[in-house]
Amino acid sequence: MIGLYLDELEIGRIIPLGSHHFTRDAIVDFARTYDPQPFHLDEEAGRRGPFGVLSASGWHTAAGWMKCYVATNQAAEAKLRAAGKTPAPLGPSPGFENLVWHKPVKPGDTITYTLTVTGKRALASRPGWGLLFSHSTGVNQDGDEVFAFDGKVMTPVRPSSG
């Protein structure tokens, strides 16, 4: 993550991921493809629906996190390369836990995502790799937390020079 190896990512480190703006058109487009429930497609159905407002699919809110996460990683990797260093590659993720949508994301909302490193361990099954654990949140422009989950990602261990 952010071009760093497992041993360089200390537990408790906070990584700001940036923000994603949700327009009405983007909310409806995403929902048409992946989550076409009435309350994600139409204002009137949104008002009558469980959230009382036209709201983004929770999977759109998660996709906004991924967009910010990849951009943050790629910027950090470019910075390391510019300094003549080789960034650690971002590995795949085996999944997530404790994903919560606390509040609806509405048209016009801007969600700011933040990741905190919460744990790490080497992978006995994959020499040279470990798992990095994290907690991420999404907070809207009013300061309300709307989204959170615990992530994990495969992260390389720094190759020994010997």
Place this chain on the structure above:
Amino acid sequence: MTATELLHYEDFHEGQVLPFGTYHLTKDEVIAYAREFDPQPFHLDEEAARHSVLKGLSASGWQSSAILVRLAVDAYANRSAALGSKGFDEAKWLKPVYAGETLTGRVTILSKRRSASKPGIGVMKCLFELLNSAGDKKIEMTGVQFMKLRQP
């Protein structure tokens, strides 16, 4: 479909398995999603993907989860008095979902109860599974589905 024809909380039971339809995932859709939300080389470019740890052009895990949701919406959520979800306890991205695969899945109702705080609403804990046409399991997700009661 009128409100009375919709499935309600009473129509679901523990242990029930609802099969999903199919979703053909094209290469263009993998790349379009990746460009917008997950622009890593192994989701964008076939050549880069072949040399990656995933060994082929594969969908973002979040896209694969979203496809599982689409299958669930078509199979039961939009035929029922579904009231959305609060979250997912766990998701396992077991295997990459590759461009060109035809996907299907199922939901299993693990447990159900009436909400103590919200009268008229039921809470169903569900296991969602995504598979390809060869039967390889790609995703397991466990989450909550809120469902209106027919008779509160």
